[in-house]
Amino acid sequence: MVAFENIDSFHFDVVIVGAGGAGLRAALQLSQSSQRVAVVSKVFPTRSHTVAAQGGINAALGNNTEDNWHWHMYDTIKGSDYLGDQDAIEFMCREASEIVRELEHFGVPFSRTDQGKIYQRPFGGQSRNFGESQASRTCAAADRTGHAILQTLYQQNIQAGTTFFNEYFAIDLVKDDPQRIAGMVVMNMQTGEYQLIRAHAVMIATGGACQLFKTNTNAKINTGDGLAMVARAGLPLQDMEFWQFHPTGVANKGMLLSEAARGEGGVLRNAQGEAFMVNYAPHVKDLASRDVVARAIAIEVKEGRGCGPNKDHVLLDLTHLDAEIIKKRLPGIRDLALTFAGLDMCTDPIPVYPTAHYMMGGIPTNFKGQVLTLNEQGESIPVTGLYAVGECACVSVHGANRLGGNSLLDIVVFGRAAAQEIDRVLQNQKPSDFFDQPLDLSRIAARLQKWENQSSNDVKDPTGVIKSDLQAAMQEGCGVFRNAETMQALIAKLEPIEHRIHQAVLSDHSRAFNLDRIEALELENLMTLAYATAHSAVLREESRGAHSRIDFTERNDVDWLKHSLYFIENHQVRYKPVTLTALTVEGFKPKARVY
Amino acid sequence: MRFSIYRYNPEADEQPYCQDYELDDALIGDEMMLLGALEKLREQDPSLTFRSSCGEGVCGSDGMNVNGENRLSCITRVSELTQPVTIRPLPGLPVIRDLVIDMTLFYEHYHAVEPYLKPTPAGVSIDLDHELLQSPAEREKLDGSYECILCGCCSTSCPSFWWNPDKFHGPAALLAARRFVVDSRDITTRERLENLDDPYKTFRCRNIQNCTASCPKGLNPSQAIQELKSLMLKKQVD
Numbered sequence: 001m002v003a004f005e006n007i008d009s010f011h012f013d014v015v016i017v018g019a020g021g022a023g024l025r026a027a028l029q030l031s032q033s034s035q036r037v038a039v040v041s042k043v044f045p046t047r048s049h050t051v052a053a054q055g056g057i058n059a060a061l062g063n064n065t066e067d068n069w070h071w072h073m074y075d076t077i078k079g080s081d082y083l084g085d086q087d088a089i090e091f092m093c094r095e096a097s098e099i100v101r102e103l104e105h106f107g108v109p110f111s112r113t114d115q116g117k118i119y120q121r122p123f124g125g126q127s128r129n130f131g132e133s134q135a136s137r138t139c140a141a142a143d144r145t146g147h148a149i150l151q152t153l154y155q156q157n158i159q160a161g162t163t164f165f166n167e168y169f170a171i172d173l174v175k176d177d178p179q180r181i182a183g184m185v186v187m188n189m190q191t192g193e194y195q196l197i198r199a200h201a202v203m204i205a206t207g208g209a210c211q212l213f214k215t216n217t218n219a220k221i222n223t224g225d226g227l228a229m230v231a232r233a234g235l236p237l238q239d240m241e242f243w244q245f246h247p248t249g250v251a252n253k254g255m256l257l258s259e260a261a262r263g264e265g266g267v268l269r270n271a272q273g274e275a276f277m278v279n280y281a282p283h284v285k286d287l288a289s290r291d292v293v294a295r296a297i298a299i300e301v302k303e304g305r306g307c308g309p310n311k312d313h314v315l316l317d318l319t320h321l322d323a324e325i326i327k328k329r330l331p332g333i334r335d336l337a338l339t340f341a342g343l344d345m346c347t348d349p350i351p352v353y354p355t356a357h358y359m360m361g362g363i364p365t366n367f368k369g370q371v372l373t374l375n376e377q378g379e380s381i382p383v384t385g386l387y388a389v390g391e392c393a394c395v396s397v398h399g400a401n402r403l404g405g406n407s408l409l410d411i412v413v414f415g416r417a418a419a420q421e422i423d424r425v426l427q428n429q430k431p432s433d434f435f436d437q438p439l440d441l442s443r444i445a446a447r448l449q450k451w452e453n454q455s456s457n458d459v460k461d462p463t464g465v466i467k468s469d470l471q472a473a474m475q476e477g478c479g480v481f482r483n484a485e486t487m488q489a490l491i492a493k494l495e496p497i498e499h500r501i502h503q504a505v506l507s508d509h510s511r512a513f514n515l516d517r518i519e520a521l522e523l524e525n526l527m528t529l530a531y532a533t534a535h536s537a538v539l540r541e542e543s544r545g546a547h548s549r550i551d552f553t554e555r556n557d558v559d560w561l562k563h564s565l566y567f568i569e570n571h572q573v574r575y576k577p578v579t580l581t582a583l584t585v586e587g588f589k590p591k592a593r594v595y
Numbered sequence: 596m597r598f599s600i601y602r603y604n605p606e607a608d609e610q611p612y613c614q615d616y617e618l619d620d621a622l623i624g625d626e627m628m629l630l631g632a633l634e635k636l637r638e639q640d641p642s643l644t645f646r647s648s649c650g651e652g653v654c655g656s657d658g659m660n661v662n663g664e665n666r667l668s669c670i671t672r673v674s675e676l677t678q679p680v681t682i683r684p685l686p687g688l689p690v691i692r693d694l695v696i697d698m699t700l701f702y703e704h705y706h707a708v709e710p711y712l713k714p715t716p717a718g719v720s721i722d723l724d725h726e727l728l729q730s731p732a733e734r735e736k737l738d739g740s741y742e743c744i745l746c747g748c749c750s751t752s753c754p755s756f757w758w759n760p761d762k763f764h765g766p767a768a769l770l771a772a773r774r775f776v777v778d779s780r781d782i783t784t785r786e787r788l789e790n791l792d793d794p795y796k797t798f799r800c801r802n803i804q805n806c807t808a809s810c811p812k813g814l815n816p817s818q819a820i821q822e823l824k825s826l827m828l829k830k831q832v833d
Contacts, residue, residue, distance in 0.1 A: 043646075044702070046745055047654040061726075098723050105721040107712030107778070109734065109741045116728035141741075147653060148741060155711040190691055219649040255651050336651060339670050340626075464638055508642040510606045513692040516641040 002448040004185075004441040008195040011435050012038040012163070014422055015184065015199040017170040017226055019045035021146070021408065022390025023205030024153035025415030026369075026422075031160035033423040038197060040165040040186055042221060042518070045154045049207050049219045050411065053146025054258035054332060055123060056138035057103075057412075058405035059096035063117040064136040069093040071128055072137060074588055076406060079125045079289050080399025081545035081555065082590035083239070083563070085579035088367040088395040092406075095413045100139050103412065108152045110141050111329070121263045121329070123404045125289040125595070134284065138405040143260050143332040149408060165197075169518055170225055172444045173202065173233045173386075176437040181233070181385040185444050189518065192511025194448065198435050201385055201422045204230060204363060204371075205415070208391040209529050210243070211522075213356035213479075214471040217249055217256035226392045228525035230363050231532065235373050235383060236565035236574070238394040239361035240529065241537035241547045244402055245480050247293035249355025250340050251313035257333045257352060259404040261345075262286040264329055266318040268297065269349065270305040276314075281595035288595035291401040291546045294354035298480045301353070308351060315349035323347075354480055360402055360546065361536075362394035364565065364576075369393070369418020374565060380576055387422060389414045396563065399578075400545020451520050455505040462507070463520045466500050470523070473497065474530055478537055483551040487538040494534060498527055532566040539573055540564065557590050596623055597679035598636065600643065603690050611690065615679070616640070629668040629676070630657060644693035652811060655744030658685050658751070659694050665748035665809040685751035687760060700760050701747050704768035708791070710775060713783045733779040740774035740819055742812055743767060749806035749816050755799040763799035764791075766806035766816035773819040776826065785830065792827050800824075 014030050016023045019041035030037040041048065060067035073093040077084055104110055104118060111119035123138040141148035157164075167189040174196070176182035183198035209224025210216035231237055247268070248257045262268075267275045267286050280296040281288035288296075297314050306312050318326060323346040326334055330345070337343050337350045364372045369389050370382040390411045397410055477490025501523060508516040542556035543549045562575045580587045596618045603611035616636050623632060630647055637643050645668070647657040652670035659668055660683040662676055673680070684690050689697040715721055750756045750765035764772070769791075776787050791797045797820065806816040 043648055043654075043656065044698070044745075047648050047656050049649065049654075051654050051744075052649050052651070101723050101726045102721070104726045105712075105714055105723070107714075107775075107780070109737045109778075110726075112729055112731045112734045114731065116730045116733075118726055144653075144742060147744070151741075152712075158706050159709070159711045190697075219654060221648050332653070339652065342626075462638060462641060464634075464641070506641070510604055510642070512605050513644050513695050515637070515644055 002194070002445045002452060004194065004196070004445055007441070008193070010038065010195065010197045012036045012197065012199040013426055013430070014038070014201045014203060015040060015197045016203040016205055017184065018048070018205035018207055018390065018392070019164070020048035020205060020207050020390060020411065021050040021149055021153060022411035022415040023203070024150070024157055025412045026203055026205065026389060026419040027162045028153060028156050028160055029416050029419030030423060031157065031162045035423060035426060038163045038165055038199070040168045040170055040197065042167060042169045042189065044166050045164065046151055048150060049222055050146045050150040052219065052256065053408055054143040054256065055260035055263065056121065056140035056145045056405050057100060057149070057408035058123070058126065058137045058403070059100040059139055059409065060093070060137055061097050061100065061118060061120060061139065063113055064120045065128065067128065067135055067137055069096060070585060071130060071135065072096065072126070074130045075126050076397065076403055077588045078131070078593055079401055079403040081401055081593055082557070082561065083396065083399030083544060083578055085396050086582040086587045087579050088397050090582040090585065091367045092397050092409060092413045096409055099412050099416065103149060103152065106152050106156050108141060108148045110139060121260060122287060123263050124259055124287045124293065125403045134287065138263065140260065142328070143258050143330045146408060149412070169521065170229065171448065171521065173229050174439050174441065175233065176439055179384055181383060182437065182439065184229070185441065189513055192514055200426055200430055200434060201387060203369070203418060203422070204388040204392055205390045206392045208359045209526065210356040210359065212471065212474050212526050212529055212533070213243070214475040215249065215254040216356035217246055217254055218356070223522040223525050224392070224529045225522065225525050226388070227363060228528040230371070230388070231528050231568045234567070234569070235371065236364060236567050237361065237532045238364040238563050238565055239396060239536070240532040240566055241540050241564060242360035242400050242545060243356055243478070243533070244290055244358035244360060244546050245294040245354035246357035247290055247297055247354050248316050248352040250337065251351035251353040253340055254355040255336050255340050256357065257316060257337065257350060258330070259290070261316060261318060261330060261333060264325065265321050266316055268293070269315045269317050270300045271307045271311065272305060276300055276305070284595050289401055290404060291548070292595055294480055295548060297354055313351040313353040316352045317349040318345045319347060319349060358402055358407060359391055360394070360396070360398040360400060362392045363388040364563070365393045365395055367395055367414070367417060368421040369414055370421065374574060374576065378574070378576070387418045389418045400547060451506055451517055452509070453505050454509065461500055461504055463504055463516070463523050466497060466504065467519070467523050467526065470497050470526060470530060474533070478533055480548065482537060482547070482549050484538065487534060491534050491538065494530055501527055528568065531571055535571045535573055536564040536566050561590065596620055596632070596673065599679045599681045601683040602693055604642070604692055623673055625674055627673045629661065629671040629673055632673050633668060644695055646695055653744060655746035658746040658748045659683070660685055665752045667746060667748070667811040670811060685747055687751045687757040698747055701750055701765065701767065704764045705745065705771055708764060708768050708772035709787070710771040712775065712778060712781055714780045716782070727780045729779050736777045737774055739814055740770050743770050743814060744812060746811065748809045748811055752805040752809040754803060754805070755801055759795060759799050762795035764796045766820065769797060769800070769823060770814065770816040770819045773823050776823065788823070788827050788830050791823060797823060
């Protein structure tokens with residue numbers, strides 16, 4: 001039996017789950033403010049998925065072309081298809097320059113201009129003077145910007161003395177009152193022991209969850225553990241119908257080839273060799289927003305202009321660029337294409353197709369990182385003791401479609417802001433009897449007990465097979481294009497898949513580093529997100545950003561300029577308004593989105 | 596295709612052993628990476644244990660010894676390997692289970708070289724209105740060391756590290772040390788070199804160069820260590 005009577009218990013001021021850029025930036029801030037902070041991560045911090053971010057981080061530094069945060073704000077709102085909350089977007093864009101310079105002082109090895117300043121490259125959807133001409137706003141360390149930022153933030157945390165629980169898997173949140181989060185149960189992966197971490201503030205920073213789809217750019221660890229924990233605690237998940245398909249994944253494999261490839265001058269071509277983006281975005285062509293480019297590729301293929309024997313992809317062509325530029329500015333993705341496609345982008349165009357890349361939705365928060373839920377009157381209220389930052393959070397700064405270069409920005413801006421808010425709250429309030437409150441861990445024990453059950457027969461339905469079936473169903477039902485029929489069919493498929501999870505048993509029951517058990521817990525988490533996605537998506541009867549419906553092709557601001565909030569109980573979906581007012585400037589009114 | 600894989604479960608096995616596996620050739624395409632093959636083998640035997648994450652050679656989780664060489668399974672093509680493919684954990688560090696090793700010592704050495712930029716004297720806060728300037732030529736000096744993914748392939752291939760894993764920093768940590776010594780923005784170059792100037796920490800390197808041969812990212816830790824040694828010499832002559 002899984003019993004928690006004698007569970008090991010640790011006490012901290014703050015516990016952060018997730019050691020990617022968001023979790024590490026927050027941990028650094030809290031450690032430097034003398035809060036006792038623990039970071040729980042299922043992998044060693046530098047292996048978190050921030051490491052795979054390539055192209056860069058947006059900030060209107062103006063090192064290459066004149067720029068200002070207000071233009072960045074406009075581009076982000078337009079990119080979000082007006083679903084982004086404008087107060088949060090203004091906050092992020094205003095903080096951007098300072099936070100990038102701070103990263104530079106922390107040691108990030110940014111590429112440099114001839115003047116010795118941070119190198120900036122053009123990226124999709126960014127403009128000068130509110131849409132007039134292309135901006136160069138993406139600060140880059142070659143095409144390894146995420147790696148550089150993640151390692152630097154880990155290094156800063158070494159110096160600051162942050163406590164790490166590496167290779168600990170977060171199981172579930174713990175409440176000491178129906179309205180207050182008081183800690184979490186974790187599993188030490190190396191020993192298989194369950195432990196309790198109690199803290200005045202809990203921060204979720206578990207990153208994305210594109211393992212929900214068959215073809216994706218995401219690491220194996222991106223299973224949305226934090227989101228599912230929040231959903232199981234009875235709290236909502238916001239805008240889960242919005243998943244970004246990155247236009248240029250290596251065809252049939254999924255590895256990401258950064259937008260920087262097009263920023264540096266690469267073009268997409270169809271089977272006729274035509275640079276087709278001009279037909280979809282006459283002004284900015286290959287540097288349109290990602291949703292626009294992904295749809296264009298899908299349409300080219302659907303209409304028979306795809307390349308290769310199966311006409312199932314298009315080509316990313318950089319062969320007209322100077323090979324030295326490619327080697328200097330895009331060394332990482334050149335390596336990736338060499339390794340996985342066997343092609344050198346200096347001389348060969350690379351087969352690409354859209355692939356699941358980023359989750360715009362997530363745990364609803366305000367721009368201080370406080371997690372929000374709805375009260376009975378339908379008003380947004382913060383959840384005491386709970387914060388979320390990074391890709392798992394929905395602030396929402398990305399709305400219905402994220403701009404390239406805004407995710408690295410999001411994680412550091414809100415990682416720092418949430419940590420500052422926690423520090424402020426904890427200065428006044430650390431109840432001395434906090435850690436003495438009794439906790440009810442029985443539901444968590446029951447969930448874990450399920451996976452202790454032994455089977456007398458051979459394991460007939462391994463969790464790995466169930467996961468593949470779930471991924472295939474999601475890709476088919478909630479891909480680049482959707483309609484009521486495919487999404488209803490998906491919902492019909494989810495119940496039997498969930499039933500199979502209920503029936504499944506593990507074949508490996510050992511304690512030490514039991515991957516079978518960890519993957520089963522991850523699969524439960526993915527299942528929760530599949531429901532959230534399918535139910536939120538089928539109800540939204542419009543096309544907005546990454547949610548493109550064949551049966552409702554237009555954006556409908558009258559009925560749908562609002563955020564979806566999915567609750568696990570009865571798969572209920574409620575709604576809340578989009579914030580259209582900014583902090584210090586006038587909000588941008590929704591208008592037609594043309595690139 | 597035949598595999599022979601090192602197995603050890605601390606709860607069940609008194610000693611490690613090698614287990615043979617067979618994977619249907621029809622399941623192995625030309626382009627399959629070793630990680631893909633291991634995942635297929637896990638479908639046969641879910642108790643087979645190894646670390647992995649990004650699947651594209653950037654996170655450094657899946658270092659292992661493959662036919663005698665330290666490699667990342669996710670960027671090693673199965674079709675290039677001779678049979679039976681012999682897979683063992685990275686050598687020289689304690690095994691937790693199967694191919695999963697305890698990397699604590701490896702990380703401790705990394706921490707010990709103080710791998711963080713020190714651009715200002717202690718107590719002086721940084722100026723967030725300006726970035727520190729660095730010329731493209733100065734920045735280029737960081738190429739070849741900042742890209743390290745801490746997979747451990749180099750340090751666990753190094754006989755000096757096998758012999759003195761508690762005292763010799765090993766190639767990965769020294770590559771990180773070099774990255775901060777040569778960074779034009781760091782003001783503690785002298786202290787860094789003094790801290791490294793030690794018969795064990797740095798000078799156990801005998802220039803064997805297994806590290807460079809095994810680096811899956813094509814980096815050259817050996818050269819970095821020799822550079823550190825010559826910078827120490829130069830400092831003494833100054």
